[in-house]
Amino acid sequence: MFTTFSASASGDWRVTWQRTLRGAPLGKTPYLSVARRPYFFASAVAAPDNRWQLIGVPSNARYVQKDEKAQLVRVQAGLGRSEATCAALIPIRKSEAWWNLSQDERREIFEAKSRHIADCMKYLPAIARQLYHARDLGQPFDFLTWFEFAPEHSAQFDALVAQLRETEEWSFVEREVDIRLSAVTDAAE
């Protein structure tokens, strides 16, 4: 199943703020629609900025080792918790230099130097997370990461992304957009 995130005039998630940290911006949108579909049309021709659509696919883990996986499974939370009314979509693209590294070099930077898994673990289960891979789909970003958390954990989420952005791994990130969202409920509309 392919997950599509679409800039839209209405939807299940209202954009509370949107910021481009590196590289070309994504057009501003008031709402984000999220859909899962068994098909998609991949094209190198991008839609106009103000009605962009990003597509990703969940895939197998590329760096997590056996002991880390066991620990993650024990502590992580799933998506869709009723109290998790805050979300974030952070699409990133890494440089060619990153992708030309061998697996052991990437793992060394990812975990030994940047502690990506160990440091993110501290924020579980408060922050739920789902990674979607997009690079092999010919998409403008390599990864779309989706986070869900309760409003009282917003500061923790800010700390998590601030920490990641200071790692050596992040020096390979050449495009990054940060979109914060609030769940649209019947009561709120």
Added chain:
Amino acid sequence: MFTTFSASASGDWRVTWQRTLRGAPLGKTPYLSVARRPYFFASAVAAPDNRWQLIGVPSNARYVQKDEKAQLVRVQAGLGRSEATCAALIPIRKSEAWWNLSQDERREIFEAKSRHIADCMKYLPAIARQLYHARDLGQPFDFLTWFEFAPEHSAQFDALVAQLRETEEWSFVEREVDIRLSAVTDAAE
């Protein structure tokens, strides 16, 4: 760029034989067309067997380490050598059990136990090879591997695939088709 391999009534490669080793067969075809396109339509709805199309994308290496990569770059040959008039397309799908393993468990089986990289290295540069990833594209196979070699290296190619099929890694392969091809030249038609 997406590479598509299409069963066809004519094309640059004539099928010399085709065999399904595991899982559901692929319809027999007299020719194979190979095309590279910047877009594709991914669909869970399969075409009728006798006009199948398989799509893959070159991607970053998932297991190769720095020293192995340096060695590979030194000895491997590129596609399109004029003497390489024989080719093979081997689509495979691995089991859910494989994809649920962590990265270190997969590497252990792939190289420490199955010597996938070290043993294939012995056949370079005679056998040129390009791996296309297909799993994240929602395709019926996980990998499409394309090989090119001169007719006098056919026995070496047979030895290479026979060796791979006896590894522990191959116990995770649940679908495999082997298609052997001969380049169509003006003189031969």
